[in-house]
Amino acid sequence: MANDLQTTSSPVRNRVLSQLAPDDFEALKPLLRPIEFRGRAVLQEANRRVEYVHFIEDGLVSHLSGSRTDFVETAMVGYFGYVGVPLVLGTDVSSQRSVVCMPGTALRIDADDLARVLADRPRIREEMLRYVPALIAQNTQSVLCAARHEINQRLARWLLLANDRIQSDVLYVTHELLAASMGVRRASITNALLQLEADGVVEKRRGAVRIVDRPALENRTCDCYHIVRDAYDRTRVPECDGHHHDPGHGMIAGTA
Ligand SMILES: [Zn+2]
Structure with missing residues (x-):
C-alpha cells in the first residue's frame, strides 16, 4: 500500500x-x-x-x-x-x-x-x-443519572455529551435509538423532545435533532453532564494542543 x-x-x-x-x-x-x-x-x-x-x-x-x-x-x-x-x-x-x-x-x-x-x-x-478515568466517570454517572434523574434532564445530558463529541449541532439520532440508549419508552423521548422543541431549545428533523439553543440545553441538564465533561477535560495534556499528527494514508471504506 x-x-x-x-x-x-x-x-x-x-x-x-x-x-x-x-x-x-x-x-x-x-x-x-x-x-x-x-x-x-x-x-x-x-x-x-x-x-x-x-x-x-x-x-x-x-x-x-x-x-x-x-x-x-x-x-x-x-x-x-x-x-x-x-x-x-x-x-x-x-x-x-x-x-x-x-x-x-x-x-x-x-x-x-x-x-x-x-x-x-x-x-x-x-x-x-x-x-480511562473519564470513561469510568461516564459509566458511573450513567448509573446515577438513570436511577435518580428525570427523563428531560437525562435527554439534555445525552444531547450535550453527543454534541461535544460530534462537534455538529445536527445529531442524526432517532427517537428509537435515544429510547434504547436511555432504557426508556419511545413515547417518553418523544414527549421530552416535543417540550424542548416548544421551548425553542432543539428542532426536530427527520431522523435527526438539531440543537438550536445550547445554553438553554445546559440549563436543563442534571449535573451529570458537567461531571462527565470535567472528567474528560482532565484527559487533556496540560498546555498541549495536540501534535497534529498526520495519519499518512487514504481512507479504506466499509471495513467495520
Ligand atoms: Zn443525571
Missing part, C-alpha cells in the same frame, strides 16, 4: 493519538488502518476477545451493558477516546458491547500489533490510560 507521508490530507483528530509524542505516534502510524463505520455496526461484542483498538476520529459509538434480553448505554465514545480499553488494562475480553450510534471513521490497530508497540513504548500506554 502506498503511504505517501508527504501528500496527506487532514491531521489526526483523535485526542489520545494527537497527544502522543511525535516519535510514539510515528511508531504506531504504520499499524493504524483508517476505517469507516456505519450505523449499528458492532465494533466489539460483549464477552469476546478484543481484536482491535479503534481510535475514533468522527462519529459516535455506544458502550452497552446488558442482560440476555435487555441493554442500556453506559457510555458514548467519540473522538476524545477509543474502543478497546480492556487491552490497555491487561485483559483481552470486553464485558461490554460497542455499537455505532452515529456513522463515522476511526483509526484501527490490531491487538497484537498494539501489544508489540506498547512493550517497547510504555509512554503510549500511559497516554492511553489517561482516558
Whole structure:
C-alpha cells in the first residue's frame, strides 16, 4: 500500500493519538488502518476477545451493558477516546458491547500489533490510560443519572455529551435509538423532545435533532453532564494542543 507521508490530507483528530509524542505516534502510524463505520455496526461484542483498538476520529459509538434480553448505554465514545480499553488494562475480553450510534471513521490497530508497540513504548500506554478515568466517570454517572434523574434532564445530558463529541449541532439520532440508549419508552423521548422543541431549545428533523439553543440545553441538564465533561477535560495534556499528527494514508471504506 502506498503511504505517501508527504501528500496527506487532514491531521489526526483523535485526542489520545494527537497527544502522543511525535516519535510514539510515528511508531504506531504504520499499524493504524483508517476505517469507516456505519450505523449499528458492532465494533466489539460483549464477552469476546478484543481484536482491535479503534481510535475514533468522527462519529459516535455506544458502550452497552446488558442482560440476555435487555441493554442500556453506559457510555458514548467519540473522538476524545477509543474502543478497546480492556487491552490497555491487561485483559483481552470486553464485558461490554460497542455499537455505532452515529456513522463515522476511526483509526484501527490490531491487538497484537498494539501489544508489540506498547512493550517497547510504555509512554503510549500511559497516554492511553489517561482516558480511562473519564470513561469510568461516564459509566458511573450513567448509573446515577438513570436511577435518580428525570427523563428531560437525562435527554439534555445525552444531547450535550453527543454534541461535544460530534462537534455538529445536527445529531442524526432517532427517537428509537435515544429510547434504547436511555432504557426508556419511545413515547417518553418523544414527549421530552416535543417540550424542548416548544421551548425553542432543539428542532426536530427527520431522523435527526438539531440543537438550536445550547445554553438553554445546559440549563436543563442534571449535573451529570458537567461531571462527565470535567472528567474528560482532565484527559487533556496540560498546555498541549495536540501534535497534529498526520495519519499518512487514504481512507479504506466499509471495513467495520
Ligand atoms: Zn443525571
